[in-house]
Amino acid sequence: MTGSRIALLAVSITACAGALAIAQPERGPIGGDRRTQAQVDRLMNLDQDGDGKLSKDEIPERLMERLADADADGDGFLTREELTEHISQRAPGGRGVGAEREEGGRPDGMGGGSAHELFEGSMKKAGGAMRELRRSPLDATSRDSDLAAVQSIQEAMVAAKDVASQEKMAPQAKAKYGDDTETYQRDLRLSFLTTIRAALDLEEAIVKGDTAAAKKARDSLVEAQRNAHDQFQEED
Structure with a gap:
């Protein structure tokens, strides 16, 4: 990897780390908040047009059923804030929408399909x-x-x-x-x-x-x- 590419990657990583630090709730670096944020990040990767929110067409039907109550303002779109609030409310302890635990208590991401x-x-x-x-x-x-x-x-x-x-x-x-x-x-x-x-x-x-x-x-x-x-x- 060339020096310029290393520098570019370092800047990208630093920027991402800073963004996560700003967005992270103030309840500590480990636990439910981090898992909730990870699940929201994964869901936001379904944002195909890059407008910062999810439409019904962008969300698989199976997930839409789980997120039916997340649209707080009823505009037909799900924002990062709405997803974070919904997952946090539905998931005491940081389990989140669709999250399951493997034997031994380790969180298994989104779980299921x-x-x-x-x-x-x-x-x-x-x-x-x-x-x-x-x-x-x-x-x-x-x-x-x-x-x-x-x-x-x-x-x-x-x-x-x-x-x-x-x-x-x-x-x-x-x-x-x-x-x-x-x-x-x-x-x-x-x-x-x-x-x-x-x-x-x-x-x-x-x-x-x-x-x-x-x-x-x-x-x-x-x-x-x-x-x-x-x-x-x-x-x-």
Whole structure:
């Protein structure tokens, strides 16, 4: 990784950490608040148009049933604040909407089938952002929308990576890995990292205003996503 990419990643991590620190409730760094925030973050990854709220079309039906009472103002959209309040109220002790505990009391994220729905939602979000980038001239006229799209891809990849271990193998992956789940999980995680690195390269080129480098990075990102899809994602 080049020095500039390391610096860019460090800035991104610092910014994310600062945002989380501001948003974190003042009840301590460990416990229900952190789990609630993690669940809200995962749900917000379903925000396909990046408007900062979830419409009914963006929420899987199974989750919508659980979130039916979350729309406090009745406008048909769910904001981060409404989700946080709803999950906190529904989940004393930080269990949250759809959360379950494995034997021994360890929280198991969203539980049930919701991890799959969030994984698929993240993939859909990344796909939509990638389509925008493929149509973009990647120059000064599209800089803001390009940065928003590449940020969406990075967020979607991180969210999907977080729940990918709960996904069943696609048929083509099963044919390659068989019962070797350890190697499968390793290669799956590495594919996410490859895509994230490609997205960071593209962001760096966009920030620098280097259209030629941005187009080259976009090609690498497209290839990384295509390879990951072909190897690990089941066809619809």
